[in-house]
Amino acid sequence: MISVDDALAQVLQLAPTPAAEQVPLEKALGRALLEPAISRMTQPPFPASAMDGYAIRQDEAAGALVVIGESAAGHPFTGVCRPGTAVRISTGAVVPPGYDRVVMQENVTRNGDTITMTDLSGGDNIRPAGDDFHAGDHLAPHRRLGPADLALLAAMNVPVVTVARRPRVAIVAGGDELTRPGTMPAPGQIISSNDLAIAALARQAGALPTILPLARDTGDSLRAGFEAAADADLLVTIGGASVGDHDLIGAVAAEMGLHCVFHKVAMRPGKPLLAGHIRRTPMIGLPGNPVSAIVCGLLFVEPLIHAMQGLSGVRTLSKARLGCDLGPEGNRQHYLRASLADGADLPVIHPFASQDSARLSIMAQADALLVRPAEDPARNVGDIVNFIPLPR
Numbered sequence: 001m002i003s004v005d006d007a008l009a010q011v012l013q014l015a016p017t018p019a020a021e022q023v024p025l026e027k028a029l030g031r032a033l034l035e036p037a038i039s040r041m042t043q044p045p046f047p048a049s050a051m052d053g054y055a056i057r058q059d060e061a062a063g064a065l066v067v068i069g070e071s072a073a074g075h076p077f078t079g080v081c082r083p084g085t086a087v088r089i090s091t092g093a094v095v096p097p098g099y100d101r102v103v104m105q106e107n108v109t110r111n112g113d114t115i116t117m118t119d120l121s122g123g124d125n126i127r128p129a130g131d132d133f134h135a136g137d138h139l140a141p142h143r144r145l146g147p148a149d150l151a152l153l154a155a156m157n158v159p160v161v162t163v164a165r166r167p168r169v170a171i172v173a174g175g176d177e178l179t180r181p182g183t184m185p186a187p188g189q190i191i192s193s194n195d196l197a198i199a200a201l202a203r204q205a206g207a208l209p210t211i212l213p214l215a216r217d218t219g220d221s222l223r224a225g226f227e228a229a230a231d232a233d234l235l236v237t238i239g240g241a242s243v244g245d246h247d248l249i250g251a252v253a254a255e256m257g258l259h260c261v262f263h264k265v266a267m268r269p270g271k272p273l274l275a276g277h278i279r280r281t282p283m284i285g286l287p288g289n290p291v292s293a294i295v296c297g298l299l300f301v302e303p304l305i306h307a308m309q310g311l312s313g314v315r316t317l318s319k320a321r322l323g324c325d326l327g328p329e330g331n332r333q334h335y336l337r338a339s340l341a342d343g344a345d346l347p348v349i350h351p352f353a354s355q356d357s358a359r360l361s362i363m364a365q366a367d368a369l370l371v372r373p374a375e376d377p378a379r380n381v382g383d384i385v386n387f388i389p390l391p392r
């Protein structure tokens with residue numbers, strides 16, 4: 001068995017170089033920027049007023065001034081700044097050359113075309129040209145584009161960006177006991193849930209998942225599943241990874257040309273995890289127990305999908321204080337399903353009493369996975385521990 005850290009390093013190495021594609025900004029939300037986006041604009045492009053009011057000259061602020069025109073947003077003042085004058089101005093409008101301060105209108109009394117300032121406290125209320133960014137500045141790649149990034153790119157006048165192509169992820173769940181949600185299970189059958197969870201997790205990570213037909217516990221059926229996944233950028237199988245007579249994934253994958261990089265990780269849940277590549281396509285074989293599949297999905301499939309888009313596959317752990325005493329750990333790194341509560345300095349974490357890797361009802365309630373290293377000694381209430389927040 002290899003450690004979780006070593007297994008993750010091996011999995012990340014399976015990621016091929018991301019393929020690039022160009023998308024318009026309207027379609028770029030959540031996509032991984034692959035090349036720097038270079039600004040075509042300086043923002044603001046001109047000294048801009050930060051307030052509605054009057055553009056004046058600071059050295060004339062004490063006296064009465066004559067309003068000689070207007071600079072509205074999108075309609076610059078075209079006249080000339082002369083001594084003793086002011087220009088009516090709106091927020092975002094060009095501050096006409098010669099004026100060096102904007103007084104907000106609340107601090108001005110106006111009588112016909114004459115204004116006097118009633119309060120001269122505060123700054124100049126002018127945003128200099130380039131205050132935000134300059135033409136030639138760039139938004140660095142290897143980030144997922146969020147709403148503020150899209151706004152920045154639009155403001156930079158970059159209408160199309162180069163992003164990583166979404167990895168196509170084929171998901172094959174196998175087992176004679178499985179049937180689809182909404183069907184009537186035959187005796188001994190249960191509903192397949194894991195493939196839906198892994199597809200959802202893959203989609204959240206930026207991939208385009210496809211759930212392939214359920215495979216049966218036969219070599220032919222599994223081979224058909226592998227063949228149906230031939231076009232995918234990543235193959236994820238679920239179940240059949242362990243040692244039982246019907247656990248055929250390892251053997252069939254080997255027949256299909258799997259170069260296995262590991263099979264079995266020192267973790268709980270998720271021990272029977274396997275990974276490798278078939279020709280150049282990465283493959284991850286998730287264990288069948290539902291919680292094991294989801295935990296391995298979070299720990300390995302999600303980072304691999306990120307890496308396949310040029311994003312960091314490394315996750316930073318969060319800190320919490322233990323809400324109860326815990327006994328010593330065994331020889332596998334343990335990911336305990338847990339709930340979080342507010343605490344004085346850090347959140348307080350309580351692992352659920354049952355850690356059975358078949359209990360989806362507990363996994364669905366959990367806020368976090370409490371991470372305990374292999375051979376961790378007994379811990380007490382209040383000790384600081386690491387956790388992974390779970391997506392909702």
Ligand SMILES: Nc1nc2c(c(=O)[nH]1)N[C@H]1C(S)=C(S)[C@@H](COP(=O)(O)OP(=O)(O)OC[C@H]3O[C@@H](n4cnc5c(N)ncnc54)[C@H](O)[C@@H]3O)O[C@H]1N2
Pocket residue numbers: 173174175177178190191192193194195238239240241242243244247269270271272286287288289290292357
């Ligand atoms: N003798 C041993 N038995 C087991 C070991 C072991 O080391 N020695 N490991 C256990 C661990 S740990 C796990 S995890 C499971 C993993 O087994 P498999 O990957 O072979 O998974 P299956 O046997 O196919 O299924 C296990 C369990 O999960 C249910 N399942 C499977 N697929 C789905 C699905 N798509 N949706 C919902 N539920 C699913 C399946 O019905 C079984 O109940 O092996 C232990 N055994």
Ligand code: MOO
Pocket residue numbers: 267268269270271272287289292357358
């Ligand atoms: O690895 Mo199994 O996942 O402990 O149930």
